[in-house]
Amino acid sequence: MSKKTLPLAFGLLVAFISLSNTGCVTITDGNSLGLLAIPIPVSPYFQKMQEDRFWENERYNNVPILDPIVPGGPTTALDEPSDDEVMRAFERANPVQGGLPLLHEIQRNNVRIVKEKIADYIDPPRVYPLIGPAQLHHAHYKCTIYYTEVTRVGWPVPYTTRNEDAVQVIYIDHNHFHRVGKPDSGMTSMY
Numbered sequence: 671m672s673k674k675t676l677p678l679a680f681g682l683l684v685a686f687i688s689l690s691n692t693g694c695v696t697i698t699d700g701n702s703l704g705l706l707a708i709p710i711p712v713s714p715y716f717q718k719m720q721e722d723r724f725w726e727n728e729r730y731n732n733v734p735i736l737d738p739i740v741p742g743g744p745t746t747a748l749d750e751p752s753d754d755e756v757m758r759a760f761e762r763a764n765p766v767q768g769g770l771p772l773l774h775e776i777q778r779n780n781v782r783i784v785k786e787k788i789a790d791y792i793d794p795p796r797v798y799p800l801i802g803p804a805q806l807h808h809a810h811y812k813c814t815i816y817y818t819e820v821t822r823v824g825w826p827v828p829y830t831t832r833n834e835d836a837v838q839v840i841y842i843d844h845n846h847f848h849r850v851g852k853p854d855s856g857m858t859s860m861y
Contacts, residue, residue: 722758730755735801735847745792747809750785751842756813757781759840772824778836781817788812795850803850813840 739745769775789810797803819833 726758730758733845733847735804735849736807738849738851739792739805746790747787747807747844747846749809749844750787751811751813751844753783755842756783756785756815756840759813759842760815760838763840764838774824775822777820777822779818779820781815784814784816786812786814792848798847801847801849804847805850807846807848809844811842811844813842814838815840 766776766778787809789808791808793806793808795803795805815838817836817838819836821831821833823829
């Protein structure tokens, strides 16, 4: 071996050992995934999109199955849409994300939400697959959103527009099931 290759080989050996024993990649821990164990960076855009999809699916996309309606009990829906649910539906209908800072930005300020129940009714009992005998309870809400929309444009001519009287109407449906009493005991629901 020449005098140049010996220090180079020793340096490569030291570099390989030091890099292979740091972080997520090791050669001394037994079974390993090799290069698949190295974490891959994920864009914050895609991470937020997945988190929002999970949040909406967990909170708002499931239809709950409640106890039977007892005679003399309340037959109206008690759960109006939350402000979070209204704003998420509003953002789906009119997205603001993706603006270019200092070039074109849209802000929604002074948000006020008015919720009105426009319909509340219960379907007659029927047998649903995987649920059994149940009644579907419908509740429809009209949500009016009042807000101030501020649009800032920074190039080529900087200007700001302000719409003080911006209004948007969102319709939200809340559906849930009520079980019907046990068929063999003779207990039935009011409807």
